[in-house]
Amino acid sequence: MSLVAQSLCLRSDAEYHLNDVCFEMSKGEIYTIIGRTLAGKTTLLKTIAGLIGPDSGDLTLDGRDFGRIPVWKREVAMVYQQFINYPHLNVYENVAFPLKQRGMARSEIRTRAMKALSQVGLGGFENRKIQALSGGQQQRVALARSLVKEANIVLLDEPLVNLDYKLREQLREEFKNIFSAKASENSILIYSSTDPVEAMQLGGQILVMDEGRILQQASAKEVYENPSTTKVSQITNDPAMNLFEGTVAEGKIILSSQIQLDLPQHCRTLPYGNYTFGLRAAEITLDASGFPFTVELSEISGSETFLHLKHEHIHVVGLLDSVQNFNTGETVTAKFDTTHLYSFANDGRLKSSPYGGMK
Structure with a gap:
């Protein structure tokens, strides 16, 4: 499975949100889009999810025109910056919700929901109310609800940005293990971040983005050792090079x-x-x-x-x-x-x- 973008463009008035974006992503890989605020990261993720349509360019999945597939038919899951959970449902019900919407058998729902909760370290929390969880636990619930779909493509839009420093450090390592396991199931994981340390720790492939453009796509090691431009060297280092x-x-x-x-x-x-x-x-x-x-x-x-x-x-x-x-x-x-x-x-x-x- 491969996701290919060719010359994706999206503009509003005279401002480009995506500007000639090209990339190729393969199954079983983790991709991190790194860029400063307003670089176009969220716009690109929403375009992949089908929430936004590009003005021009092509997005294909295994050669099929991905842009023509309705949002509800795309095998895509997305985790946002905010803790988007259903407050009236407990942890298990939150994670099981998308499977119930599909009309799956109750036994299959339970098997998959409990597996997802175990993956994110929330085994034993299934009966807890959302309000009783910490911020980090709530983000894990949102992640589990995405993983449970077993989607071909999982999008994560700066999921740790609203957590405190210590919790971010803890979850980075845990997320890396979760993502590696998920990628091994032949999914494509795409993670966006403004944090160079986070991007390097997750490893995999890095796409450096600025003002709607992809400046460099390479392994984390290659981007660190050989930034292609001064702009890339600034974006991928903290403090900037x-x-x-x-x-x-x-x-x-x-x-x-x-x-x-x-x-x-x-x-x-x-x-x-x-x-x-x-x-x-x-x-x-x-x-x-x-x-x-x-x-x-x-x-x-x-x-x-x-x-x-x-x-x-x-x-x-x-x-x-x-x-x-x-x-x-x-x-x-x-x-x-x-x-x-x-x-x-x-x-x-x-x-x-x-x-x-x-x-």
């Missing part, structure tokens, strides 16, 4: 009159000229052998500290793996680990990567 302008000349990367870096091995075939360079926050640390920067902001996040630094026109964020206090305007010396440096052409395309060499 540091980008700064520089010139390659005489074996050096010249960022300013004071900051000149030795060309790392993977950048030595770059022709002389101007580039945009990228470096993740973890590769910028404090070191006495580094370059002078002014602290613009110091952020403590758990056991880590993010330092927003400035040197002339260069603005970067560094990561310290400990809690430290700095004053705004304080001068520190920061070191760039160029073994992890990326270079991009003036049009934003990847030129060299510490993992993939020249592009």
Whole structure:
């Protein structure tokens, strides 16, 4: 089974919600659509579900025109951001509801509903009222109600975004196991998120989306190691990858009159000229052998500290793996680990990567 989109477009007035979207998705795989708010993720999921029709383009399932299949006949299940459950029904009744609507035999309904509840860790909760559940448990009920349909395609629209941080971390790992099991049943699972960490943890294939376009589709490992453009590097990292302008000349990367870096091995075939360079926050640390920067902001996040630094026109964020206090305007010396440096052409395309060499 394969789901194929070719040149899907949807616009409202002069604004594109989907802009020449193309992809191919195969059964037994997990796909994560990652993008910032208003990138078009929800619109794309609703288009697949049949809730929205594209202005142009084709969507096919195993070669059949998926767009011509009525919504109620599509083997598609969807989980939304909000906990959409029926408050007057208990947990079991919520999960069994879509099967009852199909007129299935009571014994089959019970078998499938109890299996779905077990999959999401709610075995023994079937008689609980929805109001008696925590937010995370309510989202599990919504997920179980989608899984119980045994649909060919399962869509999940940022299902963890409204949960607290600790619960999101817990459910990410549990969801990954659930999704892997579901994918092994030859379903296509499509998960949307704004969170790069979430996308990488789920693994599988990643589709990076921005302003209605798919910028890159590849494995999670490939997207992390070789982001195709500066835009992809920003979307798939938290904090966003540091980008700064520089010139390659005489074996050096010249960022300013004071900051000149030795060309790392993977950048030595770059022709002389101007580039945009990228470096993740973890590769910028404090070191006495580094370059002078002014602290613009110091952020403590758990056991880590993010330092927003400035040197002339260069603005970067560094990561310290400990809690430290700095004053705004304080001068520190920061070191760039160029073994992890990326270079991009003036049009934003990847030129060299510490993992993939020249592009």
